[in-house]
Amino acid sequence: MHRVEIDAEVNLLSENRRYAREIRKFLKENGIVAVNIMGAIGSGKTLLIEKTIESMRDVKTGVILGDVVCKADYERVSKLEVLAEAINTGKECHLDARLVWKSIRKLQDVDLVLIENVGNLICPVDFDLGEDVRVVMVSVTEGDDVIEKHPEIFRLADVIIINKIELAKFVDSDVDKMEGDARNLNGRAKVIRMDLKQNIGFDEWIEFLRGVLDVSCSSG
Ligand SMILES: Nc1nc2c(ncn2[C@@H]2O[C@H](COP(=O)(O)OP(=O)(O)OP(=O)(O)O)[C@@H](O)[C@H]2O)c(=O)[nH]1
Numbered sequence: 001m002h003r004v005e006i007d008a009e010v011n012l013l014s015e016n017r018r019y020a021r022e023i024r025k026f027l028k029e030n031g032i033v034a035v036n037i038m039g040a041i042g043s044g045k046t047l048l049i050e051k052t053i054e055s056m057r058d059v060k061t062g063v064i065l066g067d068v069v070c071k072a073d074y075e076r077v078s079k080l081e082v083l084a085e086a087i088n089t090g091k092e093c094h095l096d097a098r099l100v101w102k103s104i105r106k107l108q109d110v111d112l113v114l115i116e117n118v119g120n121l122i123c124p125v126d127f128d129l130g131e132d133v134r135v136v137m138v139s140v141t142e143g144d145d146v147i148e149k150h151p152e153i154f155r156l157a158d159v160i161i162i163n164k165i166e167l168a169k170f171v172d173s174d175v176d177k178m179e180g181d182a183r184n185l186n187g188r189a190k191v192i193r194m195d196l197k198q199n200i201g202f203d204e205w206i207e208f209l210r211g212v213l214d215v216s217c218s219s220g
């Protein structure tokens, strides 16, 4: 890489760290928990958000939806009458803290912010969004080698969700292998086998999230 390109990347990442610090401060001051939901394209991130909103109506929730272009996910989530912000990243394949900072400031009155990152298992890795919880979601239809092929993003996850498990037999995916890969890469993360359409693993996710909110309430 040329010197100029290296400098540009260093500047970009240090700017990101600066905004991530601002976000952390803002979340702490306002008693908000933020969850960064990363994952593969089409793995079920928006459906997870929709179902989470429906089952946690007692928690004031805001949503930030990142997509390269268009507002399809934003329109889906807005129907649920929650505060929602759309971010289009243009050519970028990840959200960054500067973009999130602009949106999250409008969600000051909520207790929980769910951030849907751009569907991608590589680019979001370097971009801390100041979040409290990092979720990485894949589904069995991406192939049972999807986790071992993208180790970095799974290493930084707090929760790894393997979704659409009821489809595994139709696409010859070995869910045990996927879970084993996840645990080998990251022994600290909670690994949830899920099928959102069949309501498998969803209660475990909600229980986890409520646990995080309880801890944040009692420490704040
Ligand atoms: N069969 C099955 N389909 C699912 C499941 N979860 C999500 N889907 C479907 O998978 C498709 C993609 O789901 P989304 O929630 O839009 O996925 P996403 O990760 O937000 O997708 P992008 O934003 O495009 O990256 C939709 O047609 C969902 O209905 C599941 O557990 N089982």
Ligand SMILES: [Mg+2]
Pocket (backbone or CB within 6 Å): 045, 046, 047, 073, 116
């Ligand atoms: Mg989506």
